[in-house]
Amino acid sequence: MKPEVKKPIFSSYINNPALFDEVFNNDGAAKNVYQKLLDLYGNHSIQDYVQLNNKAKSSFFNQGITFQVYDNKETQEKIFPFDLFPRIIDEDEWEIIERGAIQRSRALNLFLWDIYHDKKIIKDGIVPLDLISSSANYLHQMIGVDPPGGIYNHISGTDIIKHSDGNYYVLEDNIRCPSGVSYVICNRTALKRALFGVFNHYKTHSVTNYAENLLDILESVKPKGVDVPNCVVITPGMYNSAFYEHSYLAKAMGVELVEGRDLFVENDFVYMKTIRGPIKVDVIYRRVDDQYIDPLEFRADSSLGVPGLFAAYIKGNVCLANAPGTGVADDKAIYTYMPKIIKYYLDETPILNNVHTYHCSRPNELKYVLEHIHELVVKPVDEAGGYGISIGNRLSKAEIKVVQEEIKQNPRKYIAQPIMSLSVHPTYIDDSESFEQRHVDLRTFTLLGNKKEFVLKGGLSRVALKKGNLIVNSSQGGGSKDTWVLKK
Amino acid sequence: MSFEYSVTYCAENNYENPVENAYWQFLIVPENNDTQELISVEIKNSLEAKSAFSQNGFGFQTIRINTSERFQKINFSATFKLKKISFNPFGQIPIFDIPSNYELVKSLNFKVDHEPYLRETKYTALPAGSENLFVFDTSISIFENLQKLNKWIYLFIHFNTGVTHVNTLLEEIINNPEGVCQDFTHLFCALAKANNIPTRYVSGYLHQGNGYFGDSQMHAWAEAYIPQVGWIGFDPTNNLLVNDNHIKVAHGKDYNDCSPLKGVVYSQGANKTSHSVEVQAEQ
Numbered sequence: 001m002k003p004e005v006k007k008p009i010f011s012s013y014i015n016n017p018a019l020f021d022e023v024f025n026n027d028g029a030a031k032n033v034y035q036k037l038l039d040l041y042g043n044h045s046i047q048d049y050v051q052l053n054n055k056a057k058s059s060f061f062n063q064g065i066t067f068q069v070y071d072n073k074e075t076q077e078k079i080f081p082f083d084l085f086p087r088i089i090d091e092d093e094w095e096i097i098e099r100g101a102i103q104r105s106r107a108l109n110l111f112l113w114d115i116y117h118d119k120k121i122i123k124d125g126i127v128p129l130d131l132i133s134s135s136a137n138y139l140h141q142m143i144g145v146d147p148p149g150g151i152y153n154h155i156s157g158t159d160i161i162k163h164s165d166g167n168y169y170v171l172e173d174n175i176r177c178p179s180g181v182s183y184v185i186c187n188r189t190a191l192k193r194a195l196f197g198v199f200n201h202y203k204t205h206s207v208t209n210y211a212e213n214l215l216d217i218l219e220s221v222k223p224k225g226v227d228v229p230n231c232v233v234i235t236p237g238m239y240n241s242a243f244y245e246h247s248y249l250a251k252a253m254g255v256e257l258v259e260g261r262d263l264f265v266e267n268d269f270v271y272m273k274t275i276r277g278p279i280k281v282d283v284i285y286r287r288v289d290d291q292y293i294d295p296l297e298f299r300a301d302s303s304l305g306v307p308g309l310f311a312a313y314i315k316g317n318v319c320l321a322n323a324p325g326t327g328v329a330d331d332k333a334i335y336t337y338m339p340k341i342i343k344y345y346l347d348e349t350p351i352l353n354n355v356h357t358y359h360c361s362r363p364n365e366l367k368y369v370l371e372h373i374h375e376l377v378v379k380p381v382d383e384a385g386g387y388g389i390s391i392g393n394r395l396s397k398a399e400i401k402v403v404q405e406e407i408k409q410n411p412r413k414y415i416a417q418p419i420m421s422l423s424v425h426p427t428y429i430d431d432s433e434s435f436e437q438r439h440v441d442l443r444t445f446t447l448l449g450n451k452k453e454f455v456l457k458g459g460l461s462r463v464a465l466k467k468g469n470l471i472v473n474s475s476q477g478g479g480s481k482d483t484w485v486l487k488k
Numbered sequence: 489m490s491f492e493y494s495v496t497y498c499a500e501n502n503y504e505n506p507v508e509n510a511y512w513q514f515l516i517v518p519e520n521n522d523t524q525e526l527i528s529v530e531i532k533n534s535l536e537a538k539s540a541f542s543q544n545g546f547g548f549q550t551i552r553i554n555t556s557e558r559f560q561k562i563n564f565s566a567t568f569k570l571k572k573i574s575f576n577p578f579g580q581i582p583i584f585d586i587p588s589n590y591e592l593v594k595s596l597n598f599k600v601d602h603e604p605y606l607r608e609t610k611y612t613a614l615p616a617g618s619e620n621l622f623v624f625d626t627s628i629s630i631f632e633n634l635q636k637l638n639k640w641i642y643l644f645i646h647f648n649t650g651v652t653h654v655n656t657l658l659e660e661i662i663n664n665p666e667g668v669c670q671d672f673t674h675l676f677c678a679l680a681k682a683n684n685i686p687t688r689y690v691s692g693y694l695h696q697g698n699g700y701f702g703d704s705q706m707h708a709w710a711e712a713y714i715p716q717v718g719w720i721g722f723d724p725t726n727n728l729l730v731n732d733n734h735i736k737v738a739h740g741k742d743y744n745d746c747s748p749l750k751g752v753v754y755s756q757g758a759n760k761t762s763h764s765v766e767v768q769a770e771q
Contacts, residue, residue: 119600129600133607140604140741141545264554268542295752296513296552297545307511307752308552311542 007046010038012434013426019437020164020423022087033088033486040198046433053084053428056194063186080183081479083427084194087440087461088202088484097160097168098455100352101446103342104173105156108329109448110345112152116142116325126344127337130361132328134412136382137176139290139325141297145314147323149221149450154321155214155285156446157181160352162423169353169420171441173335176327177287180460181210181445182245185252187482188458203487205457210445211252213456217449218253218283221319229282229319232256232272234263236288236304246287260288265308270318283319290324332381332415333359355420360411369416370407373400376416377470378407391470393419422470425481427463439464442483457485491732492527492770495568495693497706497763499749504757506558512751514551515544515691516706518570519736527569534563546745548738569770572732582716584629589715593630593684602686602713604741611742612678612689615659624683634680634712634722635729641676642727654743669708669725670743676710676724677742686713688739690721691746695733695767704765706748711739735767 017026023034030038041049060082089097114121115138121127132138157178159171188207192199215231222229235246237259250257256272263272263281271278286293292302297310312318328334334341336357339350358365358376369376373392380388390403407414424437443460447453461481464470497516520526531539537555544550551566592598599606608614614621622640624633645665652660652667658678661671673689680687687710694707709723709730721730740746749761 119603122600123597125596129596129603133603139545143604267540296511296750300750300752303752303754307513307554308542310545311550314543314545 007434009042009044009046009049010426010435011046014436016424016437020162020166020421021437022162022423022425022440024426033090036201037086037088037198040201041195049084049428050433052194053082056082056084056190059190059193060186063189081465082187082190083463083479083481084191085426085428085435086191086195086482086484087425087442088486090486091488093168094457094485096351097442097444098457100168100170100350101156101158101160101444101455102453103346103348103351104158104170104338105153105446105448105453107338107342107345108153108156108173108175109151111334111341112323112326112329113150114345115328117144121341121344124344126340127334130412131331131333131337135328135331137290137325137327137331139328141310141314142323142325146316147221148223148316148319151221151321151448151450152323152326153329154217154221154323154448156448158352158444158446159441160444161420161441164421164423167353169355170335170338171355171420172332173330173338174443175322175330176289177322178443178445179242179245179287180443180462181456182248183480184445184456184458184460184483185210185248187460187480191482202484204484205487207456207458210456211249213447213454214249214285215253215255217447217452217454218285218319218321220449220452221321222282223316223319226282230255230272230280231283231285232258232263232281233285234258234260234288234306236292240287242287249285260303260305263306263309265306265312268308268312268315268317270306270309270312281318283321285321290327293320293324332357332379333361333412336415355417358416360407360414360416366407366411369414370404373403373416375419377419378403378414378416380413381415382413391419419470425461425463427465427479427481429465436467438467439470440481458483490574491572493568493570493572493695493735494768494770495570495735496565496766496768497568497748498563498565498765499761499763500561500563501751501759501761502561503559503753503755503759505755506560507555507753507755508558510555510751510753510755512553512564512749513542513544514553514564514566514749515548515738515746516566516748517541517549517551517737518568518692519548519738521736523573523732524735525571525573527571530567532565534561535559537562544738544745546738546740570735572735574732581631584631584716586627586629589630590626592715599684605686605688605713606681606684607741608678608681609742609744611657611674611744612681613658614678614682615662618658618662619682621662622679622683630685630712631714631717631720633683634685634714634720637676637679638722638724638729639727641672641679641724645672645675645724647672647725654747672724673708673710674742676722680710680712687711688719689742689746690736690739691743691748692737693735693765693767694723694726695735695769704767705763706737706765707734708743708746709734 015024122129153175157174160168184207218231233250270281272281291299292304294305294310296307342350358369360366376392378390422439425440426435427438429436440463445456461483463479465479537553539553542550542552648666652671677687690709711719711721738746
């Protein structure tokens with residue numbers, strides 16, 4: 001019998017000095033916050049790690065935590081790949097992220113209020129009129145409507161990266177039903193099961209308080225005259241890619257998970273059908289897009305929504321979170337104006353950096369983009385989930401031509417950014433049976449309510465599992481890591 | 489002087505297969521405004537299903553009906569009695585400060601305030617190359633230009649039913665200028681907007697004279713925003729300024745915001761809907 005050779009975990013780790021490694025310095029020494037972690041399981045072998053990793057993975061299978069990938073041919077149900085080696089963010093860095101995320105959410109909320117009321121920011125020439133007049137997500141039905149509590153973007157998901165210069169940059173503000181928070185919580189559960197002996201050596205903030213804070217925020221925006229609001233989560237149904245999350249959040253908040261057919265509207269109030277008769281619903285956390293919420297007001301060909309829901313909303317009898325029409329500020333073209341939007345409404349300088357963005361709708365910038373596609377990331381302004389993104393240095397000459405043509409056909413649809421060098425994090429790769437550097441980003445979750453706000457101390461660190469890949473979205477084959485935010 | 493009108497709207501829906509559950513929303517109730525006052529509403533349907541008033545996203549009153557018993561055919565009827573206050577559109581027109589009116593409509597603040605009714609929509613999008621079909625003469629007032637546009641469309645499109653349908657786009661109308669009030673109105677809106685004038689689609693009823701029966705339909709016209717005056721109605725189908733024979737129901741960016749009947753029907757198979765409208769003066 002051959003003796004089993006035990007390789008220490010990081011024995012074959014290649015630290016490319018051109019990349020910003022979050023764990024190791026260029027000389028190979030571990031950074032301070034990771035020292036204890038490496039001391040604790042640096043002596044274990046790769047085989048031990050694989051065993052623990054499999055144990056963690058099975059906990060996802062057992063919990064049924066899956067998502068679906070859409071492509072042209074079929075939809076498949078997948079387990080979200082999880083990497084047991086955690087990402088650690090110390091308290092000082094976290095403070096910057098948290099303040100920055102709240103600042104952006106507040107500014108976006110004031111921006112939304114303004115563009116659905118006086119539109120001062122456009123009249124003052126800060127944001128061009130074209131950004132709303134050519135946006136399919138700007139809902140005229142919302143003009144002059146005052147959402148309960150004055151809140152539009154109750155739930156925001158801000159995607160942040162650490163650049164090779166060591167600073168944090170925001171890539172996107174997602175305010176159209178951002179998903180991923182359930183993975184944050186499940187990742188923590190899986191990690192604690194597999195690695196409690198390591199976890200308990202760090203003072204890490206809990207992430208399980210998300211649901212109670214979400215419920216708190218939803219209750220804070222109850223309609224006028226309601227004492228104890230009845231909140232529900234509405235889902236498009238079990239075939240939606242984030243159905244697990246919808247059911248998790250409803251369960252964790254202790255509220256009902258409903259589909260459109262479970263609700264009805266009578267005299268502009270919303271009710272839930274139950275075996276004990278109708279129960280009035282006051283606040284709806286909706287995970288259904290604007291165009292599907294009410295077939296009588298929006299798309300009539302959909303049965304996902306509730307006929308009459310929008311009228312109940314504008315009459316102030318029910319609150320929808322996020323508010324209809326919020327998606328106009330989720331447009332990647334609006335993103336470019338975020339530093340100006342923050343300055344305009346809050347008179348503050350942005351805490352988190354923006355990535356320089358070129359608008360293909362502007363002739364000068366279009367020319368630059370068409371000539372420099374090989375060194376830019378080109379993104380459609382209105383797609384989520386990493387669909388339709390092209391990364392210039394990975395394209396063949398023929399592919400560059402295709403992208404150029406697409407942009408020329410519809411310049412308003414595209415923005416471009418320099419290719420950012422995302423930081424890398426040691427990630428276990430099955431094929432090589434060792435740790436390798438992989439690019440990572442961070443989705444944070446910010447809640448905004450009536451005189452309340454909350455940022456989840458943690459987040460979804462998404463890893464691009466393919467070597468050199470920069471797109472981390474789960475729908476593009478990304479994985480995730482548990483993210484520890486340390487206590488002071 | 490005022491007139492009283494009685495408007496009757498009827499619709500009949502037939503379904504190929506039995507329907508278990510359905511919602512309908514009617515956008516057919518005359519608006520209350522400076523020139524008209526709703527006196528009474530009577531709603532009936534053959535299934536005796538519950539009906540209720542609500543509103544659409546632009547604040548216009550709707551009638552909503554929900555059925556829960558199995559059916560294949562349903563008839564609706566609604567009768568509105570209203571008072572129309574006589575007005576003379578020409579009497580309201582002031583002396584225009586022509587150059588400053590054209591300056592105003594080009595200003596950013598004006599464009600921002602009127603964004604919904606300046607934006608190109610599916611049914612008011614002009615095909616490439618036809619933006620200059622009707623260019624305003626800036627030596628005369630916006631109002632005069634709009635009157636000329638009204639007449640130009642009246643002469644350009646030949647009124648003919650059965651050629652177009654509710655989803656007809658302007659490209660088709662320009663290539664083959666035949667159609668109904670909806671097409672006249674969409675073209676009016678598109679060309680007025682191309683000249684920087686905010687314009688909205690109006691749906692309503694037209695009184696065509698007492699004793700007129702038959703399968704009359706809802707009518708459509710346009711309202712344009714004229715500086716120093718406000719919203720003025722133009723009826724390009726009849727080359728008229730809107731007068732006391734026009735009974736307004738709702739306005740929107742185009743037909744899509746004003747369709748008189750929207751339904752969500754939980755059933756498979758084809759369906760057929762027919763409407764009829766009758767307007768009687770009761771003075």
